[in-house]
Amino acid sequence: MKLLTTIFTVLSLSLSFSQNEFEDTVNSKVLMIENLNLSSDTIFWEELSDHMPALDGGAELIIYYTSEFKKIKIQLGLSNGIRTITLFLENSVPIKFIDIEERFVFDQEKSELNYTKTDTISNCEGYILSWENGSSKTTCTSIKRQETLLYQTEDYYYILELAKIFKPKFK
Numbered sequence: 001m002k003l004l005t006t007i008f009t010v011l012s013l014s015l016s017f018s019q020n021e022f023e024d025t026v027n028s029k030v031l032m033i034e035n036l037n038l039s040s041d042t043i044f045w046e047e048l049s050d051h052m053p054a055l056d057g058g059a060e061l062i063i064y065y066t067s068e069f070k071k072i073k074i075q076l077g078l079s080n081g082i083r084t085i086t087l088f089l090e091n092s093v094p095i096k097f098i099d100i101e102e103r104f105v106f107d108q109e110k111s112e113l114n115y116t117k118t119d120t121i122s123n124c125e126g127y128i129l130s131w132e133n134g135s136s137k138t139t140c141t142s143i144k145r146q147e148t149l150l151y152q153t154e155d156y157y158y159i160l161e162l163a164k165i166f167k168p169k170f171k
Helices: 002-035 043-052 153-165
Strands: 039-044 058-064 068-077 081-090 093-107 112-130 135-141
Touching: 002 058, 002 068, 002 081, 002 093, 039 043, 039 093, 043 058, 043 153, 068 112, 068 153, 081 112, 081 153, 112 153
Parallel strands: none
Antiparallel strands: 039 058, 058 068, 068 081, 081 093, 093 112, 112 135
């Protein structure tokens, strides 16, 4: 029994180390992407509306690129807040996503939403293990909701598809 416990502990530590190593590698690639001198194209709600469901506050898609997609950011205007999703890509394949949802703060004195202040509801980071298989490791913090958030890789496919529709003229 002691041998079995030792083997399980060693395997757990090894798996944990390899996942941390994977995350560190992805984070270093993301940092390199952030430090690149990237071109960008912004597509506003008027152009996006035919390709997405209706949103109260519209949407904005920003595609960052060199000779390929490097980073795609979409900001979705919700009736009570803003959701910002950023995909980081290597060889035009997503390697990480960041999904932040913010709600407008309610002004007690005026009894209305203050559209200049937000409170973070969720901040999720996903390390994509396999884009084709929909496999990712997701960590969420600052969740101020009662339900459990399940962010899956498939939830972000539409963002890459939108970017392909509005594909910029690569250098």
